[in-house]
Amino acid sequence: MSDGPTERSWPLWEVFVRAKRGLSHTHVGSLHAPDATMALRNARDVYTRRQEGVSIWVVEASSITASSPDEKDSFFDPAADKVYRHPTFYDVPEDVEYL
Amino acid sequence: MYGNDVVDPEEALNASEAPEFDEAVAAGEAAEARGGESSFDALIAKDLRVEPRDEMPEAYRKTLIRQIAQHAHSEIIGMQPEGNWITRAPSLRRKAILIAKVQDEAGHGMYLYSAAETLGIDRAELLNMLHSGAQKYSSIFNYPTLTWADCGAIGWLVDGAAIMNQVPLCRCSYGPYARAMIRVCKEESFHQRQGFEILWTLVRGTPEQKAMAQDAANRWWWPALMMFGPPDTGEAATGGHTEQSMAWGIKRFSNDDLRQKFVDMMVLQADKLGLTLPDPDLAWNGERGHWDFGEVDWDEFWRVLRGDGPCNAERIEHRRRAHDEGAWVREAANAYATKQAERSPAQGSAA
Numbered sequence: 001m002s003d004g005p006t007e008r009s010w011p012l013w014e015v016f017v018r019a020k021r022g023l024s025h026t027h028v029g030s031l032h033a034p035d036a037t038m039a040l041r042n043a044r045d046v047y048t049r050r051q052e053g054v055s056i057w058v059v060e061a062s063s064i065t066a067s068s069p070d071e072k073d074s075f076f077d078p079a080a081d082k083v084y085r086h087p088t089f090y091d092v093p094e095d096v097e098y099l
Numbered sequence: 100m101y102g103n104d105v106v107d108p109e110e111a112l113n114a115s116e117a118p119e120f121d122e123a124v125a126a127g128e129a130a131e132a133r134g135g136e137s138s139f140d141a142l143i144a145k146d147l148r149v150e151p152r153d154e155m156p157e158a159y160r161k162t163l164i165r166q167i168a169q170h171a172h173s174e175i176i177g178m179q180p181e182g183n184w185i186t187r188a189p190s191l192r193r194k195a196i197l198i199a200k201v202q203d204e205a206g207h208g209m210y211l212y213s214a215a216e217t218l219g220i221d222r223a224e225l226l227n228m229l230h231s232g233a234q235k236y237s238s239i240f241n242y243p244t245l246t247w248a249d250c251g252a253i254g255w256l257v258d259g260a261a262i263m264n265q266v267p268l269c270r271c272s273y274g275p276y277a278r279a280m281i282r283v284c285k286e287e288s289f290h291q292r293q294g295f296e297i298l299w300t301l302v303r304g305t306p307e308q309k310a311m312a313q314d315a316a317n318r319w320w321w322p323a324l325m326m327f328g329p330p331d332t333g334e335a336a337t338g339g340h341t342e343q344s345m346a347w348g349i350k351r352f353s354n355d356d357l358r359q360k361f362v363d364m365m366v367l368q369a370d371k372l373g374l375t376l377p378d379p380d381l382a383w384n385g386e387r388g389h390w391d392f393g394e395v396d397w398d399e400f401w402r403v404l405r406g407d408g409p410c411n412a413e414r415i416e417h418r419r420r421a422h423d424e425g426a427w428v429r430e431a432a433n434a435y436a437t438k439q440a441e442r443s444p445a446q447g448s449a450a
Contacts, residue, residue, distance in 0.1 A: 045206075049286075069154070
């Protein structure tokens with residue numbers, strides 16, 4: 001059973017859908033397609049058969065640069081010790097309204 | 100007690116409408132929110148999700164690839180038994196529904212192949228393994244759809260069993276699989292209800308139509324019970340992969356527990372339809388609080404799974420032909436992409 005080199009060479013596209021106005025696009029999955037336009041049409045059929053979206057992005061998977069889980073700690077740690085970035089850090093009297 | 104058993108008319112018709120489904124979705128979201136430690140064992144211990152680029156044991160990866168691929172193949176092969184009735188659906192309404200349902204099965208296959216690919220295997224390789232028989236699909240699809248009532252029985256029993264299997268998978272430890280399952284379960288709900296509706300219509304029709312519904316239930320009942328897989332509790336629990344899959348958070352319930360849950364649910368639904376389930380041993384057991392049922396013919400299950408079912412050869416032959424005869428579409432898509440790229444290199448921008 002030969003699969004032909006054609007489909008194998010189709011790039012992988014990551015699909016992002018905006019569920020409705022006011023929400024961000026969210027990653028929903030991926031698919032293979034020869035180009036972006038066909039990826040978009042294919043994404044409509046695969047991921048929005050029940051009006052799950054009002055806008056779709058497709059991004060070639062190879063174009064995405066991702067942070068590595070291995071360096072998760074060193075990458076995100078700098079944010080951990082800056083509690084003063086959160087409003088609850090501050091001591092203020094309890095009887096001040098609208099604060 | 101049997102006589103006092105009450106069916107709540109407000110009760111969800113199937114498991115994807117039930118609180119368990121919402122709980123499974125919420126559990127996934129809660130797990131995401133907890134964050135924290137990220138070694139594989141720590142993630143599993145805390146019931147957190149494993150994501151594609153995380154380190155994971157090779158055996159975990161292989162188990163998932165096999166399970167997700169088998170699941171995807173089942174969706175793809177599963178288009179055939181009902182596809183067989185699209186041209187013969189009894190009304191335009193039924194035809195439109197059936198086309199949408201078969202299209203959904205294709206979509207489910209796509210979600211699952213997409214999830215499998217995050218584990219580092221190529222979709223084309225998976226298809227090759229389906230076509231060569233190196234990977235299996237659910238044995239249920241090797242039974243023929245002889246009458247229109249079979250489309251009803253498939254929706255009601257086969258999709259009903261599939262939902263029962265799939266709802267716990269929404270909490271699977273592997274993120275992409277769990278997320279794909281959430282989408283699938285939402286859509287399966289319509290599948291089961293449309294099947295029930297077909298039978299509901301037939302059983303209120305002519306005596307011949309009712310007999311046709313009964314015949315379909317007779318033929319699909321046992322194969323549907325086999326869909327949960329071989330026994331894996333008690334003695335059978337040792338040596339099987341259920342134990343390992345449960346430890347990894349891939350499986351959440353044993354095959355036997357899910358099968359029992361399914362039987363308990365279906366007895367009441369069959370009663371509503373006025374259909375008799377083909378099992379003389381079916382009896383309410385007040386002590387256990389469950390329905391007792393007869394022995395599944397596991398010889399038949401293994402025979403069909405290993406290739407000797409009524410339709411095994413036909414299903415694979417059809418799949419290969421569809422793939423080969425679709426080659427020109429893939430080539431045309433390539434030619435179109437090349438032509439478009441030559442005309443205008445720029446694509447639309449994100450907005």
